[in-house]
Amino acid sequence: xxxxxxxxIKNLPEYQQLVxxxxxxxxxxxxxxxxxxxxxxxxxxxxPEFFTTIVSGxxxxxxxxxxxxxxxxAFLLTGYYVKKANADFDELTAKIKKEVE
Amino acid sequence: MAQVFKYLGAFIALALxxxxxxxxxxxxxxxxxxxxxxxxxxxxxxVGGTLYITYWAAQRTKSAKDFYAAGGGITGFQNGLALAGxxxxxxxxxxxxxxxxxxxxxxxxxxxxxLVGWPIMLFLMxxxxxxxxxxxxxxxxxxxxxxxxxxxxxxxxxxxxVILYLIAQMVGAGKLIELLFGLDFNYAVLLxxxxxxxxxxxxxxxxxxxxxxxxxxxxxxxxxxxxIMVMYYMDFSFETLFKxxxxxxxxxxNILFSGGFVSDPVNAISLGxxxxxxxxxxxxxxxxxxxxxxxxxxxxxVFFATGFIGYFYILAFIIGFGAVALVVGxxxxxxxxxxxxxxxxxxxxxxxxxxxFFLGFISAVAFATILAVVSxxxxxxxxxxxxxxxxxxxxxxxxxAQETKVARIxxxxxxxxxxxxxxxxxxxxxxxxxALAFTIAASANFPVLIMSMFWSxxxxxxxxxxxxxGLISAVVMVVLGPVVWTQILQMGEAxxxxxxxxxxxxxxxxxxxWFFSITDKxxxxxxxxxxxxxxxxxxxxxxxxxSASEH
Numbered sequence: 001x002x003x004x005x006x007x008x009i010k011n012l013p014e015y016q017q018l019v020x021x022x023x024x025x026x027x028x029x030x031x032x033x034x035x036x037x038x039x040x041x042x043x044x045x046x047x048p049e050f051f052t053t054i055v056s057g058x059x060x061x062x063x064x065x066x067x068x069x070x071x072x073x074a075f076l077l078t079g080y081y082v083k084k085a086n087a088d089f090d091e092l093t094a095k096i097k098k099e100v101e
Numbered sequence: 102m103a104q105v106f107k108y109l110g111a112f113i114a115l116a117l118x119x120x121x122x123x124x125x126x127x128x129x130x131x132x133x134x135x136x137x138x139x140x141x142x143x144x145x146x147x148v149g150g151t152l153y154i155t156y157w158a159a160q161r162t163k164s165a166k167d168f169y170a171a172g173g174g175i176t177g178f179q180n181g182l183a184l185a186g187x188x189x190x191x192x193x194x195x196x197x198x199x200x201x202x203x204x205x206x207x208x209x210x211x212x213x214x215x216l217v218g219w220p221i222m223l224f225l226m227x228x229x230x231x232x233x234x235x236x237x238x239x240x241x242x243x244x245x246x247x248x249x250x251x252x253x254x255x256x257x258x259x260x261x262x263v264i265l266y267l268i269a270q271m272v273g274a275g276k277l278i279e280l281l282f283g284l285d286f287n288y289a290v291l292l293x294x295x296x297x298x299x300x301x302x303x304x305x306x307x308x309x310x311x312x313x314x315x316x317x318x319x320x321x322x323x324x325x326x327x328x329i330m331v332m333y334y335m336d337f338s339f340e341t342l343f344k345x346x347x348x349x350x351x352x353x354x355n356i357l358f359s360g361g362f363v364s365d366p367v368n369a370i371s372l373g374x375x376x377x378x379x380x381x382x383x384x385x386x387x388x389x390x391x392x393x394x395x396x397x398x399x400x401x402x403v404f405f406a407t408g409f410i411g412y413f414y415i416l417a418f419i420i421g422f423g424a425v426a427l428v429v430g431x432x433x434x435x436x437x438x439x440x441x442x443x444x445x446x447x448x449x450x451x452x453x454x455x456x457x458f459f460l461g462f463i464s465a466v467a468f469a470t471i472l473a474v475v476s477x478x479x480x481x482x483x484x485x486x487x488x489x490x491x492x493x494x495x496x497x498x499x500x501x502a503q504e505t506k507v508a509r510i511x512x513x514x515x516x517x518x519x520x521x522x523x524x525x526x527x528x529x530x531x532x533x534x535x536a537l538a539f540t541i542a543a544s545a546n547f548p549v550l551i552m553s554m555f556w557s558x559x560x561x562x563x564x565x566x567x568x569x570x571g572l573i574s575a576v577v578m579v580v581l582g583p584v585v586w587t588q589i590l591q592m593g594e595a596x597x598x599x600x601x602x603x604x605x606x607x608x609x610x611x612x613x614x615w616f617f618s619i620t621d622k623x624x625x626x627x628x629x630x631x632x633x634x635x636x637x638x639x640x641x642x643x644x645x646x647x648s649a650s651e652h
Binding site for chain 2: 001006009010015018019022025026027029030033034037038040041042044045046048051052056057058059060061063064067068070071072074075077078079081082085086090093096097100101
């Protein structure tokens with residue numbers, strides 16, 4: 001890519017919007033995953049008694065729904081990102097390509 | 102080529118049956134095991150089918166792009182299944198279910214750690230990798246830097262991970278086949294080695310991808326069936342499942358809680374870092390992003406992979422508790438231990454819920470799992486040697502034909518090494534070897550890759566010094582740690598008190614990449630930084646990226 005093309009793309013409002021939106025979404029979602037996962041690990045490490053809480057019947061402890069919830073959460077996060085990217089980011093990318101190619 | 106395949110297929114099919122039948126009595130403990138005919142039948146059908154795919158793929162594998170990246174024409178859904186197939190190794194299927202069987206809730210904690218790296222990979226890496234890379238993750242790591250030193254570093258990091266991961270899979274394969282077919286461990290490892298060499302050398306990425314897709318579908322279907330049957334036996338009540346499991350463990354409620362697996366915060370966080378960031382540094386996983394046509398398919402593939410893997414881990418946990426509820430204290434016990442060890446919990450459970458034929462099916466699936474993962478690993482290792490070392494360092498004017506030839510020779514070498522290491526490391530702890538592979542991937546590959554994509558200030562010097570320090574510190578700290586120093590080498594008290602040093606080694610890599618970059622005032626550094634903008638635009642938009650239709 002030559003310098004002229006770089007400058008042209010850099011100055012496109014669509015490009016600036018794409019980078020800004022994608023970067024913030026990616027870091028927010030990564031942050032959410034990190035907080036949930038390390039929150040879970042720290043809870044295990046510093047407060048193991050919490051995991052002896054029984055939430056249903058006599059044998060279903062809090063850890064099971066919590067564990068499944070983290071797995072489902074991870075899946076929903078990826079789903080949200082893909083939905084958003086397929087709709088908004090790809091549209092912006094197509095516009096940028098149209099402008100420069 | 103066709104001739105070679107006919108002979109190879111016939112040879113393997115013929116060689117297998119008598120050996121398996123002959124050795125059927127050779128099970129440990131002196132107990133005579135009946136010949137597992139359904140298992141052998143399923144196994145032969147699977148091996149025959151995959152060899153046919155390899156034959157089909159071999160005719161379509163002409164260019165280097167075909168060999169490394171299946172021509173770049175795999176869809177997001179297919180690649181999602183293949184990624185799941187690559188990731189759900191024997192350590193996942195047999196290891197996680199075995200760990201849940203043995204330790205209850207702690208096994209689930211491990212499974213969660215294996216999953217949470219996937220969203221991070223999607224948000225920060227997958228699309229950018231697809232836009233920047235060609236065949237291997239070193240293409241991306243070295244994009245705007247001086248090629249040789251970074252390629253060498255990435256290839257070393259990649260191969261170290263591949264070899265360690267391979268050892269774990271080969272040992273797992275050997276043990277599994279030894280138990281199921283009564284075939285001697287060394288022959289079992291030799292057989293697996295011969296099969297993967299055939300898949301990868303002839304069929305390349307296309308055959309490897311399809312073997313992985315089929316394996317993922319079989320594994321998900323088989324695990325679903327086991328889990329549904331377990332719940333059927335338990336009247337579809339988790340209360341009954343856990344209650345029966347606790348009763349079978351003499352009323353010990355501790356399997357429902359965390360049993361101190363992560364009681365030490367430093368080790369807990371450190372293991373979490375290794376599992377989470379290690380996933381994003383595994384060369385055989387990263388390589389899969391070059392098989393799809395564009396960034397859109399790359400991101401879809403991670404979405405599907407996360408779904409399949411998450412679903413599988415939830416099943417694995419029902420299967421593990423199902424094994425405690427239904428297998429403990431039954432005919433599958435020798436003394437107070439499970440026949441074949443705790444890793445066989447899922448296999449025995451499949452017999453309880455589905456009889457001989459289903460046991461055969463699940464055994465064949467477990468074997469398929471190992472074959473698929475080992476093929477992916479071998480291909481990633483061979484690519485590091487042929488694409489990163491040979492074509493980009495040793496012979497920069499190499500033609501595509503020469504490069505592909507070197508890739509095939511590398512496959513043979515890595516296959517042979519896998520067989521030798523598999524036999525040599527027969528009695529090593531598999532879970533530990535896998536954790537070590539993740540630690541190295543997180544400490545050497547991941548920091549260089551992520552910093553090169555996101556930080557404009559990174560220079561060749563920073564990347565090379567930081568990457569090597571991450572790699573070396575990971576290896577040194579593991580060797581000086583409790584497992585190798587105390588348990589394996591028996592040198593007494595460990596110098597490094599942590600089993601999983603990723604917390605420190607990942608930090609060492611990031612800090613030294615940063616430090617040796619900002620202090621770098623060379624002309625090369627200026628060039629490195631100037632290259633960032635063009636790289637960043639391409640990573641964001643895909644303009645100039647390799648497309649699937651170029652050949």
